[in-house]
Amino acid sequence: MSWKKRVAEAAVARLPTYSRALDELDRKGVEIISSDELGEKVGYSAAQIRKDLSCFGEFGKVGTGYYVKDLKEAISQILGIDRAWNVALVGAGNLGSALLAYPGFRERGFRIVAVFDNDLRKIGKKWENVILQDISEMPEKIKEQGIQIGIIAVPAKVAQQIADMLVLSGIRAILNFAPARIVVPDGVELRAADLSRELERLSYFLTNEAAIRTEALQKGKVAGGEEDKTRESHHYRQDW
Amino acid sequence: MSWKKRVAEAAVARLPTYSRALDELDRKGVEIISSDELGEKVGYSAAQIRKDLSCFGEFGKVGTGYYVKDLKEAISQILGIDRAWNVALVGAGNLGSALLAYPGFRERGFRIVAVFDNDLRKIGKKWENVILQDISEMPEKIKEQGIQIGIIAVPAKVAQQIADMLVLSGIRAILNFAPARIVVPDGVELRAADLSRELERLSYFLTNEAAIRTEALQKGKVAGGEEDKTRESHHYRQDW
DNA sequence: GTATGTGAAGTAATTCACAGCT
DNA sequence: AGCTGTGAATTACTTCACATAC
Known part of the structure; x- marks a missing residue:
């Protein structure tokens, strides 16, 4: 998909918020919403919302507003969350195991289907229906399952090594929870989530x-x- | 402290990154660093770093660079992390318990000294040296201990209620991990950390x-x- | 020579305000 | 009358480039 105009990165960052709000409105049975009302709900101005959406197309009905179901569906498609994503998690310590158990990812379509650690006491254990695997198996398993998204939840000092491994394994997007800057090649997308x-x-x-x-x-x-x-x-x- | 010029919010957002890099440089024994070298390390341009710092004062030595220890100390003061902060955590589920166990907060001076939940089976238990308390005790305990920062790690549907309670308890800053927008009055600072x-x-x-x-x-x-x-x-x- | 601090220039994001459609 | 979509205006942020200080 190619958009009608330059897409502002800031607009993309707000789409998940719109998406959540629309999901909730839909659950409540709301059928139509104006940019004003949606703005009230998500905490952005009506103009902001209209501008953001205009990057991707025209989704509203002048004089009426937006059909909640349609807009919700459109945003899901834009974000690519109208499907499930398989995700690999590296690091099964405090944070990693919490992320594994966190239901919020699955609710939004992100399934952690592989977990890697280097603690031999953990390898082979089954947590949340996923068997912990040794870090050395990572490249093979990720390729095998065609996983494209990796989450790093290891200590800062090894974060770059893990990132390198993920990249070599063919991962194309990384969410890094380690409090360290990591560098990845062009073509691999990186987001930092430093708590x-x-x-x-x-x-x-x-x-x-x-x-x-x-x-x-x-x-x-x-x-x-x-x-x-x-x-x-x-x-x-x-x-x- | 009042700064010499308007402080760009984007600059503040980068300070923690600078702070971490300087800590590491200091540990490694590096004494002086130029904005060029620091930029290389943190992934921002040298000009960006100089502009950011210029919001808060003049920390460098023309022709030389920045004394790592001094700059590190200065940024700690600006951020207010040259002290320890007591933090209250609400929600001891998956995510909450992970945040409690996560060593990264304490490393940066944030101590979770009170944890609240509404699950009666958990109340009274001691996790990570903190006794889980019933949610009804929150206002009293927070006031008692003068806690100013609260972390919300409860399900989305009760996040606003918890935020209201925190505010009534006198909390002045909230970090919200619930995937829901919450509203707080002026004077209370809110950050969303939606994973x-x-x-x-x-x-x-x-x-x-x-x-x-x-x-x-x-x-x-x-x-x-x-x-x-x-x-x-x-x-x-x-x-x- | 070297590297800071900063105006000036350039780019991005947000808000304004309104034409035009229903 | 009501509300979208969008140019124009404004505000915020980043990069440039250089005078200045060591």
Whole structure:
């Protein structure tokens, strides 16, 4: 598929959010939604949403809005999540095993079908229906199963080696949870998911809040004493 | 602290990366580094690094570069990670328990000192040296310990309720791992860490790769047959 | 000579505002 | 009347290029 205009990377980054919101709307039986209402729901402006979607085509009905089912389907296709992806996970430590057990990936169509580690005590064990395999089997198994996406959940100091192995195995996209920069060749897509980084940004905010808020006020971005209806308290206990 | 010029949010987002690289350089005994060399290491341009740092002051020595120890220290202060932060975690399911056990947070100064869940079978258990507490105790305990940062690791459908509770408890910054948008009042900082989103962006890349690469080629951003020395393969096994 | 810090230029992202369709 | 899709305007971010300092 080739799009009608240059696709803004920032627009792509927002599509998953739209996708989730539309899924929920669809589950609730909402059939049509305007960019205004969708914007309210996802936290972006209506103009932003319309601009983002316009990169990929025209999905709305002027004067009416968007058909939820159609738009949901269209975005799934654009993102390529109208199918299931097999994923390889490397590292079955704390984080790796949590990612393996995390239901959120499967819910969005990403199935971890192979897990590799170098801890001989773990090899051969079956976790979450997947047998842990020795790292040395990785290239073969990944090729065998035609896996295209790899998740790195190993310590920082070996992350690059693992990335190299994944690339040699034919992996074409990597999600790196190790807190280290890794380098991959052109043609392999890389995303970093460094969990501490976001906490550090929060720390920055807390440390510099006074200055930040002063600046924001000067730009009129901080709502003064304005009431926000979404902020009412809820009851506290509920099954989850 | 108030900075000499408007601070670009994008610059703040890169500081943790610089911080990590400088830590490593310092451990290796490197004393001085130029923006060129640091850029090489972190994957940003030298100009980018200098511009970023210039938001916060002048840290370099013209004609020489940056003293690693000094810059490292300065960035720690800017980010507010020259101290330890106590953090509350809500949700002790798959993801929550992994985050609790994840050593990366503590390494960067974030200590999870309170964990809340609503599963009565878990309450009172001690995991990673922290006793799991009932969700109803949250407001009291958070106030008691003066915790300012909260991590949400509960299912999407209760994420907003938990966020509301955290806010009522006096939390000032939230890291949300639930795949749902939550809303918080002004003065509370929120970051989303939706693990599936990044996989979906990778899926987009794999699905639209041909078109993306064509476009990049037209802009001359894809290296043709150029050799990259960093891409040599390494030996495969190593303790981790 | 060498490398920073920074205006200026260039590029990308977001918001505005409205023509045009239903 | 209501809402999309989109050029134009604005704002944010990145790269360039060089004066300045060591």
